Amino acid sequence: MDSATPRRRRPRADARRNYERLLAEADAVFREHGVDASLERIARQAGVAIGTLYKHFPTRLALIAALLRERHDALFARGDALLADASPGAALATWIRLVVAHAATYQGLAALFIVGPGLKAAELAEDCARLASVTEQLVGTARAAGALRPEVTSADVSALMNAAAWVHEEISADQANRLLDLAVAGMTPTGTALGS
Amino acid sequence: MDSATPRRRRPRADARRNYERLLAEADAVFREHGVDASLERIARQAGVAIGTLYKHFPTRLALIAALLRERHDALFARGDALLADASPGAALATWIRLVVAHAATYQGLAALFIVGPGLKAAELAEDCARLASVTEQLVGTARAAGALRPEVTSADVSALMNAAAWVHEEISADQANRLLDLAVAGMTPTGTALGS
DNA sequence: ACCTGAACACCGTTCAAGT
């Protein structure tokens, strides 16, 4: 059985260094120019040839996915912790803020998340599925606790989070927060904030 | 004085025909591939050389603006009519639907509208300003009539309209409508739909 | 007055040749 998943050989030192430099430069370039930024620029800034970038990351999405790996693990861990929170409304409110802030880190990232499990985004499909799963559980708990109107779906909450992240990218964090607060008030039985 | 704005000379017949064909093909290509579609493809499909496209439309935004001209005139006319509506809440609700449907016609259009009067978009700046102006007036009337919570700004409504159009582009008209209904409920003193 | 298409720059992607 184990032979089907051979343990990875220790990578060569220069390969590992190139991999790390590429990730670091990709983060810098994506922060400044969004996830559609030039891959050639990333390779150039990392001091490697373009072929080396493609060797390590066969597609743009593979690069993005590798870049998000650690942050996603941390995000999902926080999500799992929130599921055990005593106040389901407050837990969902916290989760929404976390996800919006994360999805707004690079311009264009929210657009990737929103298509999610959809056709494309192969390398990010699993991350999107986990994101949707945690959201669905938190929405379910909040609804069961009476913190959400019964007709609000987890798809509604996901769409809102991505839309708010997009507003954050395109206008400002402030305007994104206002949209979030208004829409959340519309999802609440009392017409106010979640968890209050 | 009039000599400062010389009356346009009648364009040559082939020039006029090329102009019209370019607009028609641009509409078709933008509908299928969004506003970032290849200009070369548009010229090719219109049967003209790339230089001819640039002669008529010096920038991509000039082409988009020309394409939206008639639709914008119709939209703003409807907006002016809505300002005289007896029910300000219902009028705003109608306006929101009109703008969202319009902003979702081409993928990427909402992203242009949301930056609006912002730095770029020179050729579209005036259209964005008129859009914002009508929205501001309708929001003001609705608020004065008690149909909106007092703290809701016209910037909030504009952000919501663009966000809903984006969700329409990226997911579905249905999901966009759900976001719209939920957020509007959060903007209303009663937590329900506008104009009811 | 308008149109054509070559020219240049830049990027995505692949792959033969090197070490």
Add this chain to the structure above:
DNA sequence: ACCTGAACACCGTTCAAGT
């Protein structure tokens, strides 16, 4: 095992030359 960089395709944009 990994890296390099040329090669090809495609597009944005400009402009000299044609009609």
